[in-house]
Amino acid sequence: METQELHRGRLIDHIQLVVRDLPASQVFYQAVCAALEIPMGGVGEGYFWIDELFVSTADSPAALGQLTGRHHLAFQAKSPTMVDAFHKVALASGGTDNGAPGEREYHPGYYAAFVLDPDGNNIEAVYHGPAQRSAESVLISF
Structure with a gap:
């Protein structure tokens, strides 16, 4: 098992997806994370993780035998x-199109694409546009 780095002060500590077909999910997530330059964290028997995303089988002790419902990440x-x-x-790694790349109306510069992973989770990649410093920007620190 690889060493994990502990991060404090984040909104979300971790997310667990419990999937039907772990090898299919691993192929999918390794491919999309490589495209986003996010390294794999590690792999174990019945699970893998990427940063704070933990993906396991229903047999995992943490899963309690239940698949997770549909999520949007x-x-x-x-x-x-x-x-x-x-x-x-x-799409080449087992995903299904759920919204082709393009600008969305959420805010100016919001460029995103949506796919369904092998378990039907809505997975998005989003670029918010170039960072801008202005009087409208607010930095909150904890």
Whole structure:
């Protein structure tokens, strides 16, 4: 097992997805995370993790024998090109199109793509546009 780095002060500590077909999910998540330059964290018997995303089988002690329901996870991308690459490799790695790459009306510069993973989770890659410093920006620190 690889060493994990502990991060304190985050909104979300970790998310667990319990999936039907762990090998299919591993192929999918390794591909999309590689496109987003997010390294795999590690692999164990019946599970793998990427940063704070933990994916396991229903046999995992933490899963209590139950699959998780449908979730929406959004990964940040560093550019629109990265969003495009995410979408392309997701479809080639077992994902289903749920929204082609393009600008969305959520806010100016919101460029995203959506796919369903092998278990039907809505997985998004989003680029929020170039960082801008202005009087409208607020930095909150804990």
